[in-house]
Amino acid sequence: xxxxxxxxxxxxxxxxxxxxxxxxxxxxxxxxPVADPCAFREWRDPGDLEEALEQIALSALDGAACExxxxxxxxxxxxxxxxxxxxxxxxxGISREDAEQAVRDGMLRAVDDAEEAGAIGESVASLAxxxxxxxxxxxxxxxxxxxxxxxx
Amino acid sequence: MRAALLGLGVGLALADxxxxxxxxPEILGEFDVSITNVAWVLTSFNLVLAALAVPAAYIARxxxxxxxxxxxxxxxxxxxxxxxxxxxxxxxxxxxVQAVGAALIVTAALDLLSTTLGSDVRxxxxxxxxxxxxAALGPAAGGVLTQVLGWESIFLVQVPVALVLLAALRxxxxxxxxxPAGRPQLTANVALLxxxxxxxxxxxxxxLLLVDGxxxxxxxxxxxxxxxxxxxxxxxxxxxxxxxxRTGVASGVILVAGGxxxxxxxxxxxWAWTIPPQILVGVGLGLALAGLTELxxxxxxxxxxxxGWTLAARHAGVVLGLLLLAPVLTTALEESRDEAIRAGAAExxxxxxxxxxxxxxAQDVLDEVARADDAGELPDxxxxxxxxxxxxxxxxxxxxxxxxxxxxxxSAFSGPFLLAAALALxxxxxxxxxxxxxx
Numbered sequence: 001x002x003x004x005x006x007x008x009x010x011x012x013x014x015x016x017x018x019x020x021x022x023x024x025x026x027x028x029x030x031x032x033p034v035a036d037p038c039a040f041r042e043w044r045d046p047g048d049l050e051e052a053l054e055q056i057a058l059s060a061l062d063g064a065a066c067e068x069x070x071x072x073x074x075x076x077x078x079x080x081x082x083x084x085x086x087x088x089x090x091x092x093g094i095s096r097e098d099a100e101q102a103v104r105d106g107m108l109r110a111v112d113d114a115e116e117a118g119a120i121g122e123s124v125a126s127l128a129x130x131x132x133x134x135x136x137x138x139x140x141x142x143x144x145x146x147x148x149x150x151x152x
Numbered sequence: 153m154r155a156a157l158l159g160l161g162v163g164l165a166l167a168d169x170x171x172x173x174x175x176x177p178e179i180l181g182e183f184d185v186s187i188t189n190v191a192w193v194l195t196s197f198n199l200v201l202a203a204l205a206v207p208a209a210y211i212a213r214x215x216x217x218x219x220x221x222x223x224x225x226x227x228x229x230x231x232x233x234x235x236x237x238x239x240x241x242x243x244x245x246x247x248x249v250q251a252v253g254a255a256l257i258v259t260a261a262l263d264l265l266s267t268t269l270g271s272d273v274r275x276x277x278x279x280x281x282x283x284x285x286x287a288a289l290g291p292a293a294g295g296v297l298t299q300v301l302g303w304e305s306i307f308l309v310q311v312p313v314a315l316v317l318l319a320a321l322r323x324x325x326x327x328x329x330x331x332p333a334g335r336p337q338l339t340a341n342v343a344l345l346x347x348x349x350x351x352x353x354x355x356x357x358x359x360l361l362l363v364d365g366x367x368x369x370x371x372x373x374x375x376x377x378x379x380x381x382x383x384x385x386x387x388x389x390x391x392x393x394x395x396x397x398r399t400g401v402a403s404g405v406i407l408v409a410g411g412x413x414x415x416x417x418x419x420x421x422x423w424a425w426t427i428p429p430q431i432l433v434g435v436g437l438g439l440a441l442a443g444l445t446e447l448x449x450x451x452x453x454x455x456x457x458x459x460g461w462t463l464a465a466r467h468a469g470v471v472l473g474l475l476l477l478a479p480v481l482t483t484a485l486e487e488s489r490d491e492a493i494r495a496g497a498a499e500x501x502x503x504x505x506x507x508x509x510x511x512x513x514a515q516d517v518l519d520e521v522a523r524a525d526d527a528g529e530l531p532d533x534x535x536x537x538x539x540x541x542x543x544x545x546x547x548x549x550x551x552x553x554x555x556x557x558x559x560x561x562x563s564a565f566s567g568p569f570l571l572a573a574a575l576a577l578x579x580x581x582x583x584x585x586x587x588x589x590x591x
Contacts, residue, residue: 003399010403010436014410017428018417026417030563031488031495031556054507061501073497080515 037065037072052119056110056128064106068092068099079103082136100136107132154268157320158261159278161220163286164313165227165254169198169470170287170355174295174363174370175303182303183240195474196244200251202467208255209460216263216456217321223256228314235307255463257317258283262459264324276449279459280442281381281388283466287351288381291359292374299370336458339582340448341465343401347440348469350408350576353477354380354433357568358415358426365561366421367530376423376430383434388442397443397450402583404439407432409577416569421558440579441466447586473575477568484564492560493521499552504545513540517553533557 058072065075070092078088078099089096108129115125172179172193180190212219230250237243266275297305355377362373391400411432418425445462452458500514516536524531533553540546 003396006395006399006403007406010406010410013435014407014413014432017414017432018410021414021417021419021425024419026414026419029417029419029421029559030566031491031560032498034494034498051507054510057507058501071494073494073501076501076511076514077493077497077518080511080518 034071034073037062037070037075052114052124053128055119056107056114059113060103060107060110062106063109064102064104067102067106068094075103104132154320154324155265155278157317158265158268159282160313161224161257161317161320162261162279162282163289164310164317165223165257165286166283167286167290167293168250168254168310169201169467170194170290171294171306172303173291173356173359175298175306178298178303179240179243183243185240189240191474191478192244193247195471197247197251197254198467198470198474200248201255202464202471204252204255205259205463205467206457206460208252209259209457209463212256212260212263212460213454213456216260216267217324219256220260220264221318221321223253223260224314224318225253226250227253227257228311229253231307231310231314235304235311255460258463259456259460263456264320266455267324272449272455273446275455276446277388277442280445281385281438284384284437284441285381288355288377288384289374291355292370292377295359295363295370296374334452334454336461337448337450337452339586340444341461343405343579343582343586344441344444344448344462344465345469345472346579346582347405347408347437347444347576348466349473349476350412350572350579351437351441351466352470352473353412353415353569353572353575354408354430354437356474357477357481357565357572358430361561361565362423362426364530365565366423366558368423372423376426379427379430380434380437383431384438384441387435387438391439391442397446398583398586400439401443401447402580404436404441404443405576405579405583407436408440409436409573411436412569412573412576416566416573418562421562436576473572476575477571480571481564481568484567485561488560488564489521491563492556493518495556495560496553499549499556503549503552505549509540513537513549530561531557 061072061075065072068075074088078085085099086096089099092099111120111125111128111132114120115122120128176190176193179193183190208219208223227250230246230253233246234243234250237246262275262279265278266272269275269278294303294306297303297309358377358380359373362368362376363370368376395403411429411434414429414432415426418429445459448462448465449455449458496517497514500510500517503510505513513536517531517533520533520536521531533550537546537550
């Protein structure tokens, strides 16, 4: 027993550091996991048109990411330019057209949802649909920027 | 004074086992070699030291004064060649020769310390502690020199210091030739190998995390990591006499493994969080390395040759640690990078900055990540926000992105720290065998 005492003290000292570190979240100090795009994300009451457009875009990304089985963040990184979208399509074994179509479908659904929720009016919804249908996804946000004159 | 000079010699020679850690990116840039190849600047020294420690000890046991002097000359010549190397192959070759000099210096110093101090326990204490201090301060010293004067200075400043060590030989008389050495103490040396594998993590990974991971200056990081050798020195000097050597070794191994595991689970990024684990590792190393060296040399007629075996075991452990941990860390960093980019994208999307600026911010952050990758640096989040408003929303986003970066880097080091803890803990197996045999 006397011989085991130093060993027990050593274990105790190690635990005295390790246990508080774990209790303070040491085991989960890693990049925050991204949210499930298929899970319901609540619509905030948009304060202005800009916020409404943002929520449409985010909701669209969620829908498309869910359909493609990837995260919203992976998708937003993929649609930032043409080259990134090609890379994304290769990596996930889908064609570029399928990826583009998924993003478009998601955006159209989001515009419908926003219009139904009363977040945007009929004319803005119609304009947004036209933008989504006529330009590649990586250009959608740039096109939205051109709508800035509509914002208050 | 003589003992201090001999201790300095051991510390200087063994500092070279880790001194180039923070200089590797600069060496890589200068010679245009791959990351795998540049790591050999570190590995080759330890490999040659492990391979030649015992042959060097056989030479040192016969003529310790001459072996020490020749070791210094070889070390000085090789250090000059390292500092002036025009090609990568020359640098690698010179590092191998430097290890030959280091093997002669360290093994001969054991004999000369024994002649100077008289007591075996004190000799082992000074010899082991000097090695721990040298290896522990090596990365930070190399980092400061690289930052201030360039990587070549790491080797060139060692030249005058090594030449001063020759003063230790003045007026020193050689002891009579000892009896034949006999077989090495296998279990103690195997345990040393495992503990030293864990030591690699403690020395290399902490400094890499502080400097390359959390952006500390090498000088500040050097100050932070002095905690570990300081704890080792205190425990080596004040170890309770009532504590048996084997029990002390087992306790030390548990403390080293516990400290390394705590480093794997730090709850925040910041140097202060490394202090308690460093104290555990330092105390553990003081108990384990000194105790195992004492066990390996106990009752042996020829201390120098058996000291050579312990040196070989320790540096074989360092090589094992490097070979195991380097690929694990590289893979973990790549995985963490991808997770951090995803988490960063989520921060941008969920931030309160103007919606239409989000995609541009994401692109600017990715450009900064790519630039940092090419330069072998840590991404500077604020650089991506240089031309943006300095308001609350952008400020919150910068903090959020920095937090994700810290989380990614810290979590990438978790696996290697845990692996090192397991490696250190494996030393309990030979220690247990030793206990059973001697029980």
